[in-house]
Amino acid sequence: MKRIWTLLLCMVLIFSLSACAENKPSQMYIEKAQLTKEEENIAELLGLNQEHLLYDFSIDDTVKSMQINTYELIDGEWHIVAGGGGQTFEDSEGRLALGFDNIADGLRIATQSEHNNGSTSYFKESKNDIAGMGYATSTLTDKREIVYDQEIPLVVQIITSKNEVHSYMVDYFFQPEEYEKYDYEYVYAITILFSQKEVNELTN
Numbered sequence: 001m002k003r004i005w006t007l008l009l010c011m012v013l014i015f016s017l018s019a020c021a022e023n024k025p026s027q028m029y030i031e032k033a034q035l036t037k038e039e040e041n042i043a044e045l046l047g048l049n050q051e052h053l054l055y056d057f058s059i060d061d062t063v064k065s066m067q068i069n070t071y072e073l074i075d076g077e078w079h080i081v082a083g084g085g086g087q088t089f090e091d092s093e094g095r096l097a098l099g100f101d102n103i104a105d106g107l108r109i110a111t112q113s114e115h116n117n118g119s120t121s122y123f124k125e126s127k128n129d130i131a132g133m134g135y136a137t138s139t140l141t142d143k144r145e146i147v148y149d150q151e152i153p154l155v156v157q158i159i160t161s162k163n164e165v166h167s168y169m170v171d172y173f174f175q176p177e178e179y180e181k182y183d184y185e186y187v188y189a190i191t192i193l194f195s196q197k198e199v200n201e202l203t204n
Contacts, residue, residue, distance in 0.1 A: 030057040030152060030192065031143035033095060053098045053139055055154065057194075059146055061092055065199045066192065068096075068109055069151070073187035076180050078173075081188070082107065082122045086202045089194070091115055096192065103157050103188035104130050130186065135159040136167040148196050155190040 033054035069083035081103075094113030100106065106123035137157045144152055153173035158165055162184065170189075172178050179187045195202060 028059045028146040028194075029143050030055050030096075030140070030146055032056075032139075032141055053155070055096045055098075055140070056093070057096065057146065058093045059194055061090075062196050063090060063092070063148075063194050064197055065089055065195045065202060066111070067195065067202055069191050069193070070103060070107055071189045071191070073176055073179055073189070076176055078176060078189065086193075086195070086199045087111075087116075088199055089113070089116055098155065098190060102130065102135055102159060103155070103190065104159060104186060107190065130159050133159050133161050133185065134165070136165040138167050138170050140170050146194055148194055151191040151193045153189055153191050155188075157188045158184050159186040159188070160184040 033056045035054065065086045066089035067083060067086035070081045071078040072081050073079075089111075091113035094111055094116065097108075097110040097112075097119075099108035099110075106121065108119065108121040110119035111117070135157055137155060140152070140154045146152065151173075153170040156168065156170050156173055158167065158179070162182070165184075166182055168178060173189050173191065176187075
């Protein structure tokens with residue numbers, strides 16, 4: 001009888017461990033950075049506003065590269081404005097900072113991790129006439145699972161002269177036709193992608 005109970009107990013434990021493994025949340029994610037009080041004070045001192053976004057991310061040790069792309073929506077399709085090349089990235093966690101006023105004029109990108117620290121930016125005199133226009137910006141606010149070679153939209157920004165703006169969650173990046181319904185003059189997006197491929201193997 002004791003052997004039967006021992007066997008049953010072992011089976012229950014095995015099934016419990018299997019269930020825990022299946023229900024275990026992904027350890028690969030990106031989310032808005034949770035700043036310490038000191039970091040908040042520094043951000044306030046530097047005058048960082050809501051268009052300066054900080055994200056923390058965690059990935060496994062098979063990552064090889066990271067790609068941050070900026071797009072403009074033209075005729076219902078996303079066209080790359082900046083990015084596309086990617087950069088080598090092999091750390092298991094890090095922090096990403098995005099800084100912009102309106103994406104049409106440029107973007108500042110900084111990454112920080114154990115072995116990778118750097119920043120890049122592009123600024124341009126926009127060919128688009130956005131003077132006097134308003135803009136609405138949607139950003140990723142919840143924790144999002146990272147899947148290799150799948151883009152994660154971080155920002156979508158609408159720039160328009162219209163009085164009414166229908167702003168969507170950033171996931172509507174994958175449904176660009178929704179923005180086309182309202183005939184906005186300009187729509188931009190920023191995405192991030194992690195890959196197990198080397199930079200020279202990445203494709204746009």
